[in-house]
Amino acid sequence: MNPFEWGTLYTRVTAxxxxxxxxxxxxxxxxxxxxxxYNYVFKDYYLVGNGTAPGWDNNANNPPLFRDxxxxxxxxxxxxxxxxxxxxxxxxxxxxxxxxxxxPQWGVTDNEGDDVIKTEGDIAGNPTTQSNDPGRFGVxxxxxxxxxxxxxxxxxxxxxxxxxxxxxxxxxSIQGSSVATTAMTQLSFDGHIWYxxxxxxxxxxxxxxxxxxxxxxxxxxxxxxATNGGASIPVIVEDDYDVWFNTLTGxxxxxPLNL
Numbered sequence: 001m002n003p004f005e006w007g008t009l010y011t012r013v014t015a016x017x018x019x020x021x022x023x024x025x026x027x028x029x030x031x032x033x034x035x036x037x038y039n040y041v042f043k044d045y046y047l048v049g050n051g052t053a054p055g056w057d058n059n060a061n062n063p064p065l066f067r068d069x070x071x072x073x074x075x076x077x078x079x080x081x082x083x084x085x086x087x088x089x090x091x092x093x094x095x096x097x098x099x100x101x102x103x104p105q106w107g108v109t110d111n112e113g114d115d116v117i118k119t120e121g122d123i124a125g126n127p128t129t130q131s132n133d134p135g136r137f138g139v140x141x142x143x144x145x146x147x148x149x150x151x152x153x154x155x156x157x158x159x160x161x162x163x164x165x166x167x168x169x170x171x172x173s174i175q176g177s178s179v180a181t182t183a184m185t186q187l188s189f190d191g192h193i194w195y196x197x198x199x200x201x202x203x204x205x206x207x208x209x210x211x212x213x214x215x216x217x218x219x220x221x222x223x224x225x226a227t228n229g230g231a232s233i234p235v236i237v238e239d240d241y242d243v244w245f246n247t248l249t250g251x252x253x254x255x256p257l258n259l
Contacts (some may be wrong), residue, residue: 207230
């Protein structure tokens with residue numbers, strides 16, 4: 001049955017006396033009208049900071065982290081980061097759990113001012129692991145990096161990423177039985193990141209259509225890694241979604257806005 005739609009269930013009970021040579025008796029059929037809900041069990045996280053596209057604005061179309069399809073505690077972001085002015089406080093960022101809210105937020109265990117840029121380390125969260133705000137992640141120079149963060153092990157990595165051979169598309173659309181074909185928007189800060197905000201998806205499937213005519217998809221709902229010619233992405237519940245697609249890695253995430 002589809003969530004958020006009235007449907008009918010039919011049930012009956014079969015009973016017997018004892019366990020040997022008993023005559024089962026079946027009740028009349030009972031009818032129930034039910035209205036199922038959907039429990040979205042995942043968390044979504046967003047970048048903020050002067051090393052990233054939105055700067056230190058916590059509600060400016062902040063790009064999300066891309067959740068691993070098999071490990072819901074592991075997240076990735078592969079893309080362009082800037083060092084900006086180049087001083088100690090530039091090229092920095094944190095991770096937020098909700099756009100528009102500063103807490104909960106995640107960063108490094110060092111305090112701000114002592115948060116020397118590192119390629120890996122432990123993470124801290126306010127209020128999850130401490131009552132004060134954590135320090136900042138960072139990059140030493142402009143470039144492409146792969147950031148990973150594991151909320152189970154409380155570890156992160158930040159490593160350079162070679163994007164020199166990557167294709168930059170001039171157009172991208174989302175298509176499928178869940179939605180009319182809709183053009184996506186290229187993030188001006190990083191041409192490998194595409195998104196569409198608040199798009200209504202119905203139960204069915206979607207895929208990503210490039211300007212070259214290639215179709216990218218995967219059989220994993222909500223998040224995963226799309227491949228050229230891959231399966232269609234299942235949409236299992238109707239809602240308004242923010243949809244993000246990274247052409248460097250094929251990673252995508254569909255974030256429901258009302259569940």
